[in-house]
Amino acid sequence: MTTSTQSNTPSATRSQLGTYLGLAAVLLGMVIFFGSLSEYFFSAATFLAIANEIPALLVMSVGMTFVLIIAGIDLSVGSVLAFSAAAAANAILQWHWGSLPAALLGLIVGLACGAFTGWVSVAWRLPSFIVSLGMLEAVRGGAYVLTDSRTQYVGDAMAGLAMPWVAGISSAFFIAVVLVFVAQIVLTKTVFGRYVVGIGTNEEAMRLAGINPKPIRVAVFAVTGLLAGLAGLMQSARLEAADPNSGTGIELQVIAAVVIGGTSLMGGRGSVINTLFGVLIIAVLEAGLAQMGVSDPSKRIITGCVIVVAVIIDTLRQKRSSAA
């Protein structure tokens, strides 16, 4: 039966939809669960707090989704966040730059850090785990140098990103959400996105099909650095300061969010929309547990368990769908 293939009957799309629904159900379940346990959970204040807290995490997770799809990893995003914020603060405080050029500088610094990570790992064929581990330390050191190891107050120079925009929600949130959809379109509708998925699936096959994987790898890391830089600006806008310690350990939260969203650490599979769900699940979990008055250690234990369980469920689901 040589089937003439009607367009758009893809089982892939159906399973993609299944993942959206699955993650949305988990999220809804968590909201209802926390809502029923804490009378304060269902309040505008709660959701506002979540919305204004997640943009930095979300934009970094968008970049990390691409990195994981090409079977890489970037541990340096938290340090790049602090370094970019420090660079922007330095420009404002030391060199008396305007907000916009300073912000631009922050983004360029992030881009350069990411591109450097990507280039080193491609040029010397090193695992990105190692290179970005080195960057995690080195760039954090750079942030201390730029800030003189002190929190630098920038006041309202970056306020444009933190200002309430609609119903008290900051513009950063809207920027992050728009980025999620743009990234998803890039991943699924562009040649670049196809190459990214292909390289994560089988790099040698891509090379032998005439695609040079190196520039694409570097580009993915560069974009991730850029987005970490943006996250840095969002943080310093919210805190009105560049803290050299900000973003410490956030890389693990970012990776957790992406993995909860079903992106494979082995590469070749992932979705930015699902990453959005992953970020929301982590944020709701944190907010809900905090409202219930769960202590910080218990919060971490529970979050850790949720991450592993989410990945187990995803693995089982993948097995079932590939068996079918």
Add this chain to the structure above:
Amino acid sequence: MQPTHPASKPVLTINDVGKTYVTPVLQGVSLNLHPGEVLALTGENGAGKSTLAKIICGLEAASQGTMTLAGHVYSPTSRRNAESFGVRMVMQELSLIPTLTVAENLLLVDIPNRGRWQANWIDRDRMNALATQKLAKVGMQAIQPEALVSQLGIGQQQMVEIARNLQDDTRVLILDEPTAMLTPSETHHLFEQIARLQSQGVAIIYVSHRLEELKAIADTLAVLRDGKLIQVCPVNSVTEDDIIQLMVGHSVSQDLDRPRRPRGNLLLSAKNIGRGNLIKDISLDLYAGEVLGLAGLVGSGRTEVVRLLFGADHNEHGEISVFHNAPGLPLRAKVKKWAEPLAAIAAGIGLITEDRKSQGLLLTQPIRINTTLSDVGAVSKAGWLQRAREIKIVDALIQRLSVRCHSMEQNVGTLSGGNQQKVIVSRWLHRNCDVLLLDEPTRGVDVGARADIYAELEQMAQSGKALLMVSSDLRELMQMADRIGVMSNGKLVRIFERGHWTEKSLLAAAFNDTHQQMTPQAA
């Protein structure tokens, strides 16, 4: 049938053994093996040598027939089980752990312990002493038991592997192409040790297609062809020519005689390309409308040649030129070597790799994505994928090659081998390259899909493409090719024109090391 050891009782008797996967690969093989006998098992690529060896050493179960070992019924359930009966095999790929010492490798399953609970501390002195004993048994006292395996040469590693397999109770030792990676002096040493084992009463099955070696060390010769045992005889009763004749058989079917395709313009010319010791000084020309076959034994360098022509590996010498398919037009490309496959593809070359799963396909991605991969530019505009266009193109290619699938969104990994190969062929049709290099294009492809692929290749040749086809299946080459180049030991020893070859002459050229009277001849 086996006059060599009329007196002694056979240690291993093989009775009507066969193996069937989809089609039978081994049929009705019966053999006797005596203590102290060296039996050479030979035949063409795919004749069933390895299958038979694997059945004997317990890696594969026979589909029919029985075996007897020293008078008892012998049907090993696993390699471990076979080893417990004293039947061991030294595989072509060594199974040593390079980061451990020689002694640790030799005693891996039974490392001597000491200490109160017999399970805590490795008794290094005893382990090294035992290892030295084992090494002495194969005459390799020179190897330090504390040396890391990775520090040894390939030949020494081979001897360690043999020492590991030579327990006191070894009755049958199978060596699968043991000299494939050895230097002449290492080979010589190996032969000395084989003679020594032989005198200790070990029965040896020596799998090889190096005729010269067989003559040197074997007592008995067993020739397989198409899964059947053709002849068993004392090795000194036959000449090397006889052996080739036995391997080939007599039937050269007439349907292979068809006219040569008309030769078009020169499209690709490689001059004296080489790489290390693997590939020496290859020159060949590919013409529009023509299929050049590339024959040779496994390991003769065929795959390496096509990889150089495609830029998957870099040649160290020589030059590659590509021409437009029209007289008078300037060169399309002339390079010392391709920087990347990308450059070769831009010059109109395509490659279907030998291993489609690891080097060809994105197994977890749909047919659609796998098909257009060679030219995503053709289904996109300014970086944006044009889905409708892509669907139309892929649909047409699926129809053209009769790919059996539910839809073009089906993951390639779930297709049969033949349909996977069709997807790869359609990938290069999508690219519309002028020169297509095919490395074992029908390996693991069922008969039906094979016919579809041949038909497509025929059509490509007719439309003026130049094809270079590497295959271990001589009949396939004799059917498809207009010229057949034969490789041996990294050299292109001869190119036959259609009508001037016989299966025997092709094989003789492939066994070139033993047939120096063939005049080597560059393209």
